[in-house]
Amino acid sequence: MAPVSEPYRVNVDRKIFPPVANREAHLVLRDIAFAIEHRSFVVMTGPSGCGKSTLLNVIAGLDREFEGKIDLGTAAPTIGYIFQSPRLLPWRTVEENISLVLPPGDPRQERVPDMLARVGLTAYASAYPERLSLGMQRRVALARGFVLEPDILLMDEPFVSLDDPTARDLRQLLMDLWHRRPTTVLFVTHDRTEAVMLGTRILRLSGGSATLVQDEAVRLSPEDRSDPEKVRAEQRRIFHDA
Amino acid sequence: MLNYSTLRASAAHVSANNAWLARLAWSLGSLLIFLIFWDVAANLIDHRHLPTPLQVWHTLVQEIRTGNLLFHVGMTLARVVVSFFVAMLIGAALGLALGKSKLADKLFDSWLIFFLNLPALVIIILCYVWFGLTETAAVLAVAINKIPNVAVTVREGARSLSRDLNEMAQIYRFGWWKTLRHVTLPQLAPFFAAAARSGLSLVWKIVLVVELLGRSNGVGFQLHTAFQLFDVSMILAYAVSFIIVVQIIEMGILQPIEARVNRWRR
Numbered sequence: 197m198a199p200v201s202e203p204y205r206v207n208v209d210r211k212i213f214p215p216v217a218n219r220e221a222h223l224v225l226r227d228i229a230f231a232i233e234h235r236s237f238v239v240m241t242g243p244s245g246c247g248k249s250t251l252l253n254v255i256a257g258l259d260r261e262f263e264g265k266i267d268l269g270t271a272a273p274t275i276g277y278i279f280q281s282p283r284l285l286p287w288r289t290v291e292e293n294i295s296l297v298l299p300p301g302d303p304r305q306e307r308v309p310d311m312l313a314r315v316g317l318t319a320y321a322s323a324y325p326e327r328l329s330l331g332m333q334r335r336v337a338l339a340r341g342f343v344l345e346p347d348i349l350l351m352d353e354p355f356v357s358l359d360d361p362t363a364r365d366l367r368q369l370l371m372d373l374w375h376r377r378p379t380t381v382l383f384v385t386h387d388r389t390e391a392v393m394l395g396t397r398i399l400r401l402s403g404g405s406a407t408l409v410q411d412e413a414v415r416l417s418p419e420d421r422s423d424p425e426k427v428r429a430e431q432r433r434i435f436h437d438a
Numbered sequence: 439m440l441n442y443s444t445l446r447a448s449a450a451h452v453s454a455n456n457a458w459l460a461r462l463a464w465s466l467g468s469l470l471i472f473l474i475f476w477d478v479a480a481n482l483i484d485h486r487h488l489p490t491p492l493q494v495w496h497t498l499v500q501e502i503r504t505g506n507l508l509f510h511v512g513m514t515l516a517r518v519v520v521s522f523f524v525a526m527l528i529g530a531a532l533g534l535a536l537g538k539s540k541l542a543d544k545l546f547d548s549w550l551i552f553f554l555n556l557p558a559l560v561i562i563i564l565c566y567v568w569f570g571l572t573e574t575a576a577v578l579a580v581a582i583n584k585i586p587n588v589a590v591t592v593r594e595g596a597r598s599l600s601r602d603l604n605e606m607a608q609i610y611r612f613g614w615w616k617t618l619r620h621v622t623l624p625q626l627a628p629f630f631a632a633a634a635r636s637g638l639s640l641v642w643k644i645v646l647v648v649e650l651l652g653r654s655n656g657v658g659f660q661l662h663t664a665f666q667l668f669d670v671s672m673i674l675a676y677a678v679s680f681i682i683v684v685q686i687i688e689m690g691i692l693q694p695i696e697a698r699v700n701r702w703r704r
Contacts, residue, residue: 253605256609258605258608258609275609276609276610277605277606277609277610279602279605279606281602283602283603283605283606285603285620285621285624286702286703287624287627287699287702288620288624288702296610296612296616296620297610324701324702326702326703340610344610
């Protein structure tokens with residue numbers, strides 16, 4: 197567990213996609229610099245395809261070809277990543293998918309059944325992921341991200357392509373898990389309402405070669421977030437729309 | 439009270455059983471027709487180079503009684519098993535490396551094509567010439583024949599490995615062993631199954647040639663002896679018994695493994 201210390205710092209001066217067969221080199225990200233306070237819930241929004249996922253991969257360390265510096269403190273923090281698709285291992289059961297992110301014999305292994313119960317999948321512990329609905333697979337991915345108790349949890353549009361009630365349930369579940377064990381979250385979405393409902397702070401990226409155009413604290417209490425009127429008003433304040 | 443879903447489940451079980459029985463009946467029936475056809479033809483031609491099924495059966499029983507059959511089939515089977523595992527292991531490692539590294543693929547692709555097209559007989563002869571008429575040379579010759587096939591099949595699998603799952607394994611710090619066991623190998627399982635199936639039938643045919651050319655026991659050696667005596671009944675008795683052994687391996691080992699590996703599929 198990382199001690200409470202300096203905030204994480206993200207500096208991406210330039211990120212270029214090299215030229216491929218029929219496409220020229222493309223500047224995806226430029227001049228992005230921000231700090232993330234510990235245990236804050238930061239939401240990044242921006243138009244589809246602007247480079248939000250690329251930025252998340254850079255921060256996660258999956259993509260190291262960029263100019264800049266990602267400073268996540270001295271000790272390597274535990275990172276959880278909930279991807280846009282659930283990315284479960286189809287040949288492992290729900291329970292195995294969750295417990296596999298922990299080393300064998302790790303004391304946290306004992307929390308796997310509890311985590312399954314919290315995401316409401318106890319009855320499906322020994323089912324294979326492809327037999328579950330997308331919403332249920334996303335629950336497994338959430339459980340996998342949280343059971344690790346990561347220092348940073350990266351989330352890339354984890355509730356996209358779900359019907360409204362399912363997405364709402366999962367957002368509620370995410371909030372419950374986060375309140376139970378607050379951790380630093382960086383959440384990517386292009387859904388502005390979702391951004392306001394979840395985040396304590398919103399970062400807006402521009403389209404084209406994406407850069408940071410707005411950095412705004414969300415002024416909503418946890419209770420306000422379940423009030424659609426207040427969410428809409430806050431969304432209007434931040435995005436000047438809706 | 440009867441539970442409806444249990445009833446339905448058991449009905450499904452019964453119909454699956456019936457389907458299996460029906461398939462068995464068809465196989466046995468078509469086999470019987472073949473035997474009748476063979477018997478009629480043998481009786482019509484009436485030549486000692488075409489024995490009847492019954493004569494072959496008598497030879498088979500006699501060979502079992504003397505213990506010859508068990509010994510020679512056992513020797514052949516041992517060679518099949520050893521060379522099969524050597525070929526699968528080396529071929530899989532090679533295929534994985536070629537599928538993952540573009541450089542290795544470019545470098546060794548033409549080697550692979552060369553060995554794929556090199557006649558089995560040439561490899562066998564060269565192995566015996568270079569390493570002597572030894573057991574090692576025999577097993578090596580069979581393995582070299584099979585390795586390129588396994589490598590090509592596994593390479594296809596390695597090329598199609600999911601980048602998404604690899605990134606997931608990287609983020610959650612699986613390490614190389616956990617990644618291999620839980621992420622990579624399960625994706626390659628269908629390719630291994632394909633390589634194993636085609637491998638078994640290829641390997642045992644080549645083992646017979648290896649035995650015929652340079653071993654003093656095994657089914658291949660027995661066939662060689664029978665050939666010199668023009669003892670067709672003996673040739674067929676050994677052929678039939680080996681077909682039965684291979685079928686038992688196929689149904690008793692390979693198919694159950696395949697079913698187990700694929701149980702997660704919907």
